[in-house]
Amino acid sequence: MTADRRPQRDPRHPDEHFEPYELDASIPWPLLGIAVALGVWGAATLFDTRRHEERAQVERIEDTRLATGQAVEPGHALFEASCATCHQSNGLGIRRAVPPLAGSPFVQHGPELVANIMLRGIDGPIRVNDALYDGHMPSFASVFTDVEVAELASYVAARWGENDRVLEAAEAAELRGRVSDLGSFRGGAGVAEDTGLALGDQPPFASGTLQPVAPEISALIFEGRGGQWSCASCHGDLGQGRENTPRLAGLPADYIRKQLHDFAAGRRLNESMAVVVAELTDEEKQALGAYYSGLRVPSNARPDLGGDLERGEQLAREGDWSLTVPSCFSCHGPSGFGVAPEFPPLAAQHAAYTASQLAAWAGGQRTNSSLDLMEHISSALSAADRRSVADYLASLPPVPAGTGDTLAAQGEDR
Structure with missing residues (x-):
């Protein structure tokens, strides 16, 4: 085998196919223009995507204001944070569980009655628009200040009762003093009796804590x-x-x-x-x-785990898709009232119990959830998230008697 006697190229010298103009050639202007345009378009798209949710929320609020003919109202934010979970943002309530505010004779009587109900709560059956509801609305006397009671009651009465009377904070304070020791209204009949207002045909109050049993x-x-x-x-x-x-x-x-x-x-x-x-x-x-x-019992649960209630509300109402976690209410029904028979009520469940069950699913000690959903969801949540959602659910009013089964019948009319 003969050695290759061809001369070796000095690496310091350019290749024989080298063209001198290659070093100085610039990127063609059309190509550069396309690259710049694509970069600008990509940045704009990312910016719009990031702002999409925020803008959508702003637009929903603006649409509400346009529909109601109202400007910025202090009571709107309070309602969305504390009342919409049950009564819904549109005031239509939940079929057979939570009465509507829209068209309700209770709301049409004005902000004084709305504030009175907020401060006392209602336990027992009421009739609204020819439909019967039997549940427990807790008192919000310890939740809202006099200013907030006045703002929220005025907002609800104006939006869904077409009553423009504005309740003043001083009036809310005076009302609070008068009703502080009266306890919850005993159903719609109790509201009519205690206030002397005409509220239509209201069913008699009957305790939901006594159930027939063998x-x-x-x-x-x-x-x-x-x-x-x-x-x-x-x-x-x-x-x-x-x-x-x-x-x-x-x-x-x-x-x-x-x-x-x-x-x-x-x-x-x-x-x-x-x-x-x-x-x-x-x-x-x-x-x-x-x-x-069949028992209807006021809640004795409290958010006592030190969780972040705002984060808990987000998980319950919206979920967190960055963790592939759907909202609690998407399976367990509006306001956590449950969808029988697979998805139990979560509202008013004790925070320590809820958090312990989430931890059991995450750790593999509990494995009996429908479709294995809870195992995945619990594992995706941090310990802080589990405490937060447990505390938020403990702050909700309890499911009305009997609705855990009836909420599953989606085709029935309110």
């Missing part, structure tokens, strides 16, 4: 059986729960029955519940579910 089921609830302790010993006499023990009042009957089955089968792990359900028959599980689903 003697043997009553014994299970209040006395226990054999080595089983009673349901009430942990969950309270009215199923209101406490701290890390869940509220049962208002949960759908089929959901309660499923959880009892899951405890018995080991799909949910809790030593106390395993003992309680060990000897329960299917009929007894169904009867217990029916009893607790």
